[in-house]
Amino acid sequence: xxxxLVGKKAPTFTMETVLGNGEDFGKxxxxxxxxxxxxxxxxxxxxxxxxxxxxxxxxxxxxQFAELDADILGVSxxxxxxxxxxxxxxxxxxxxxxxxxxxxxxxxxxxxHDYGVLVEEQGVAQRGLFIIDxxxxxxxxxxxxxxxxxxxxxxxxxxxxxxxxGLCPANWKPGMKTL
Numbered sequence: 001x002x003x004x005l006v007g008k009k010a011p012t013f014t015m016e017t018v019l020g021n022g023e024d025f026g027k028x029x030x031x032x033x034x035x036x037x038x039x040x041x042x043x044x045x046x047x048x049x050x051x052x053x054x055x056x057x058x059x060x061x062x063x064q065f066a067e068l069d070a071d072i073l074g075v076s077x078x079x080x081x082x083x084x085x086x087x088x089x090x091x092x093x094x095x096x097x098x099x100x101x102x103x104x105x106x107x108x109x110x111x112x113h114d115y116g117v118l119v120e121e122q123g124v125a126q127r128g129l130f131i132i133d134x135x136x137x138x139x140x141x142x143x144x145x146x147x148x149x150x151x152x153x154x155x156x157x158x159x160x161x162x163x164x165x166g167l168c169p170a171n172w173k174p175g176m177k178t179l
Contacts, residue, residue, distance in 0.1 A: 010040075010130065010138040011114035015106055017073075018080045020059070020099030022087035025080055028073065028104055030136060037070035037163075038132040039155060042106075042117045042125035046078045046086040047094065050127075050149045055096055055103075057152045062100035068159055069134075072101040077112060077124050080105045117143055131159055 005011070014029040030038075041058070043051040058065075058072055065072055076083075083103040089095025104111075106125065112118035117128035129150055131140040139162050144150060161168040166178025 005116065005130070005138045006141055008138060010132045010136050011111070013111045013114070015075065015104035015111060016080050017102035017104045018083040018087065019102050020087065022084055022098060025084075026102065028102060030132070033071055033073075033132065034136065035134050037068065037134060037159060038130075039065060039070055039072045039159070040075065040115075040130045040132060041072070041150070042075045042112060042115065042128040044124045044127065044146055045076060046082045047089075049094075050147065051076075052086075052091070052094060052096055054127075054149045054152075055099065056091060057149075058155075059096075059099040059101065061152045061156065064156055065159070068156070068163065070131075070159055073104055074099075074101065075104045075106050075111060075125065077106050077109055077118075079107060115141075129155060131155075131162060133162070 010030060012030045017026045017028050019026055055074055087096045087099060091097045106112050109118050112125040117126040119126060126143050127146055128143040130138055133139050140158050160174045161172055164178055168178055
């Protein structure tokens with residue numbers, strides 16, 4: 001497990017991606033997100049059961065994140081070719097359909113390791129979510145059991161709280177006072 005990451009510079013990365021259109025390949029680095037918020041999430045494997053529910057929910061909420069000047073990047077240890085096949089599989093067939101953000105391939109497992117989510121004996125990432133601020137500092141991280149999907153609403157709430165610029169009490173929501 002990696003050292004504590006919150007409050008430190010986010011580990012840098014460069015990875016191959018498949019764009020959400022399911023056709024084009026690209027390359028992405030942490031530096032590409034400089035000046036924006038980044039919701040970076042890891043998931044175990046393509047063509048599984050809980051993962052597509054999270055990925056499609058994040059894609060469906062993409063405009064809400066964009067309104068908060070945030071981008072989204074999904075990562076697993078699968079290849080860009082597997083990612084592309086999954087995007088090109090309809091949702092009704094346990095696929096993703098078109099997405100509003102890219103999926104990155106961490107084939108070397110370095111990025112998953114650097115973010116402390118790599119299950120080395122299986123070669124897969126745990127379900128981890130990280131929010132990185134526009135200066136590249138990691139502000140939030142959560143890692144859950146593979147059986148539990150993450151909440152898009154909670155991710156949005158945390159992002160809004162981080163952007164509020166004050167001390168946000170438990171259950172804080174936009175419009176509420178900070179401490």
